[in-house]
Amino acid sequence: MPDFITSPTTLIPIIIGVVVFLIILFTGYIKAPPDTAFIISGLRRKIIIGKASIRIPFFERVDKLKLQLIAVDVKTSSAVPTADYININVDANVNVKVSSDPQLIKLGAENFLNKDTTYVAKVAREVLEGNMREIVGQMTLEAMVNDRKAFAEKVQENAAPDLNRMGLEIVSFNVQNFTDDQNLIENLGIDNTTKIQKKAAIARAESEKEIEIAKAQAKKEANDAKVLAETEIAQKNNELAIRQAELKKEADTQLAIADAAYEIQKEEQRKTIEVSRANANIAASEKDVELKAREAEVTEKALESEIKKKAEAERYKAQQYADAKLYQQKKDAEADRFQREQEAEAQKAEAEAAKFARMQEAEGIAAVGKAEADAIRAKGLAEAEGINAKAEAMKKYGEAAVLEMYFKALPEVVKNAAMPLSNVDKITMYGEGNSSKLVGDIISSTTKITDGLTAATGVDIRALLAGFLGGKLADGSAPIVPPPVPAAPPAAESTPDYTDNTDYSEDTED
Numbered sequence: 174m175p176d177f178i179t180s181p182t183t184l185i186p187i188i189i190g191v192v193v194f195l196i197i198l199f200t201g202y203i204k205a206p207p208d209t210a211f212i213i214s215g216l217r218r219k220i221i222i223g224k225a226s227i228r229i230p231f232f233e234r235v236d237k238l239k240l241q242l243i244a245v246d247v248k249t250s251s252a253v254p255t256a257d258y259i260n261i262n263v264d265a266n267v268n269v270k271v272s273s274d275p276q277l278i279k280l281g282a283e284n285f286l287n288k289d290t291t292y293v294a295k296v297a298r299e300v301l302e303g304n305m306r307e308i309v310g311q312m313t314l315e316a317m318v319n320d321r322k323a324f325a326e327k328v329q330e331n332a333a334p335d336l337n338r339m340g341l342e343i344v345s346f347n348v349q350n351f352t353d354d355q356n357l358i359e360n361l362g363i364d365n366t367t368k369i370q371k372k373a374a375i376a377r378a379e380s381e382k383e384i385e386i387a388k389a390q391a392k393k394e395a396n397d398a399k400v401l402a403e404t405e406i407a408q409k410n411n412e413l414a415i416r417q418a419e420l421k422k423e424a425d426t427q428l429a430i431a432d433a434a435y436e437i438q439k440e441e442q443r444k445t446i447e448v449s450r451a452n453a454n455i456a457a458s459e460k461d462v463e464l465k466a467r468e469a470e471v472t473e474k475a476l477e478s479e480i481k482k483k484a485e486a487e488r489y490k491a492q493q494y495a496d497a498k499l500y501q502q503k504k505d506a507e508a509d510r511f512q513r514e515q516e517a518e519a520q521k522a523e524a525e526a527a528k529f530a531r532m533q534e535a536e537g538i539a540a541v542g543k544a545e546a547d548a549i550r551a552k553g554l555a556e557a558e559g560i561n562a563k564a565e566a567m568k569k570y571g572e573a574a575v576l577e578m579y580f581k582a583l584p585e586v587v588k589n590a591a592m593p594l595s596n597v598d599k600i601t602m603y604g605e606g607n608s609s610k611l612v613g614d615i616i617s618s619t620t621k622i623t624d625g626l627t628a629a630t631g632v633d634i635r636a637l638l639a640g641f642l643g644g645k646l647a648d649g650s651a652p653i654v655p656p657p658v659p660a661a662p663p664a665a666e667s668t669p670d671y672t673d674n675t676d677y678s679e680d681t682e683d
Contacts, residue, residue, distance in 0.1 A: 210238040268344040281340025304332035
């Protein structure tokens with residue numbers, strides 16, 4: 174795009190011009206209907222009828238001029254004397270309108286612009302009434318009454334120039350009525366009526382006379398026609414009978430000839446039929462033989478074709494079956510090979526997984542074994558160190574420490590020895606001395622534990638205890654304190670019932 178168009182100094186006036194044009198277009202657009210003339214005045218003068226145009230706002234104006242028909246009822250306001258000096262009143266119905274002629278519409282715009290139809294009808298009525306009074310004075314009463322059309326045409330011709338000078342034109346002019354105060358028009362009507370009635374009576378008599386003459390003439394003519402018709406009918410009947418006899422004779426002759434000819438023809442036909450029938454039988458036999466031969470050939474060819482087609486079909490079927498079977502075997506072999514390959518792959522993967530699992534398991538077992546060995550070794554070392562420590566302590570504490578440990582452990586030993594008895598619900602003892610035996614068994618168990626300690630440690634607990642107690646008793650420095658009584662074993666669900674069923678009757682007698 175050129176720079177001078179896009180420059181602000183050039184673009185702004187163009188925009189303003191477009192805006193002004195749009196404003197003029199939207200505010201000045203007018204459209205005139207067919208029955209109204211829009212007259213534009215101002216900068217120009219223009220008349221629009223049934224078209225559209227644009228007026229320039231503020232510089233031009235639009236005025237309306239109605240073009241539709243205007244009905245005007247024209248009556249003489251007072252009696253008007255005719256050419257024969259008879260005062261009458263005239264009533265007429267006239268249709269006028271503003272003319273669409275370019276010259277006349279300018280005159281109509283000058284006189285009736287923006288005026289309503291009532292004003293136009295009033296002006297036209299005054300003009301038409303004056304012209305109608307003028308024509309009434311030029312014609313006789315009888316001429317006007319007898320020829321209303323001539324009267325209307327004269328009034329219309331006389332008033333048209335005056336209306337045209339105002340821009341109006343007469344569309345129609347119809348006289349409605351003539352009236353007078355002396356009933357002269359009515360009397361003229363009576364005279365005319367009498368004359369008409371007289372003429373009508375004479376015409377009626379003449380008509381009746383002519384009717385009677387016509388009736389007699391018609392009756393005579395009818396009778397003559399009837400006689401003539403009956404004579405002609407009789408003649409025609411005679412001619413008909415003669416003709417019928419002749420026709421019957423001819424018919425009988427022709428019938429006899431026809432019968433004879435029929436018999437002759439019948440015999441000829443019979444002979445011909447027999448010959449034709451014999452020929453037909455011979456031809457039929459020949460055709461039958463030929464047909465059977467043809468049927469045999471057709472049957473032979475059909476069987477040959479059927480057997481051949483059947484053999485071809487069987488061969489095609491066997492070939493298709495063999496191809497399908499071979500194809501299926503190939504597919505089965507491929508599927509079997511694929512399945513074996515997949516199974517081999519799966520077994521290989523499974524073997525690798527099992528191998529990996531066994532390797533992991535072996536490594537775990539090795540780790541567990543190593544951990545257990547380390548734990549056992551550590552435990553053994555710890556126990557050895559503990560034993561060494563105890564041995565060193567024993568050496569340091571001497572016999573007194575051993576005895577102290579013994580006495581502290583003795584209640585627990587006795588408790589553990591009696592623990593099995595807590596699980597016994599009921600003990601029934603029979604015989605003599607069983608209670609003492611039970612206690613002796615418990616003490617024996619304790620003694621066996623002590624012996625076991627002596628054997629394990631190499632320390633004679635009994636000798637050590639006897640020497641210790643003997644020394645204390647000889648010195649008198651320590652009282653004899655009985656060992657602590659071991660705690661009773663925990664109660665079971667039901668307290669054991671130590672029932673002594675020993676029979677002490679013999680001891681009592683002793």
